[in-house]
Amino acid sequence: MRKREFLLPIERCPICGAKGTFRVKGRIDHIPYFGEIMETFANCTSCEFRHADVVCLGERPPLRYEFQIKSEEDLKVRVVKSSTGTIKLPELGVTVEPGPASEGYVSNIEGVLNRVEGAIKLAIKKIDATKRRRGQAKLKKIDEVRAGKRKTRLILMDPFGHSTIVNRRAKKRELTKRELELLREGPPR
Ligand SMILES: [Zn+2]
CATH class of the missing domain: 2.60.120.1040 (ZPR1, A/B domain)
Structure with a gap:
């Protein structure tokens, strides 16, 4: 399966409040024996906040x-x-x-x-x-x-x-x- 990428339009940075400087890039991928996961990369060019995470799509037990x-x-x-x-x-x-x-x-x-x-x-x-x-x-x-x-x-x-x-x-x-x-x-x- 091909990776799907997207960009979330967010007007203001939730950390510093600057306009048009914050963006979240996402990527959906398939992991064998696990399922679909979504990686997110958030960053603000104004306050230099950055954060990366990954979650799986769908319910999983602990x-x-x-x-x-x-x-x-x-x-x-x-x-x-x-x-x-x-x-x-x-x-x-x-x-x-x-x-x-x-x-x-x-x-x-x-x-x-x-x-x-x-x-x-x-x-x-x-x-x-x-x-x-x-x-x-x-x-x-x-x-x-x-x-x-x-x-x-x-x-x-x-x-x-x-x-x-x-x-x-x-x-x-x-x-x-x-x-x-x-x-x-x-x-x-
Ligand atoms: Zn910011």
Whole structure:
């Protein structure tokens, strides 16, 4: 199926109120074994607001996907991560939870690792030496996963079912009630 693209006409920027500077580009695509998804890219040339997201069209239950990253070849596996999705790399001690500025994207496992790496690099700039060492250890492990020298599971949980790992080896099931509660509560404060 061909990709369909569209542009939403929005008169004023909802963030800064400027006229004719805000636009939303959309793209509808078909993901095998998942269905139709819609990617959106919003940006304002006046206040430089930008946001990207992806949702699936149609109802989905809360879903959890689990995939074992075993080789360099696995880096090519396609991933749809909505702004509502939580990423876990349990063997690396990494969890990325959706925050207010959380974005959605269509990428592959390599792209997910790059984004996780970027988030850790940003976070360790602002913390004390002990935590920084822990962050650097995680970065080293990510490098090893990328080189096919370390295995880890990639877990993707989405209470709205908008996220998926597109591969036959990905194990899919509905989220349990307890898992849903923990996702809604967010990180411990
Ligand atoms: Zn604006």
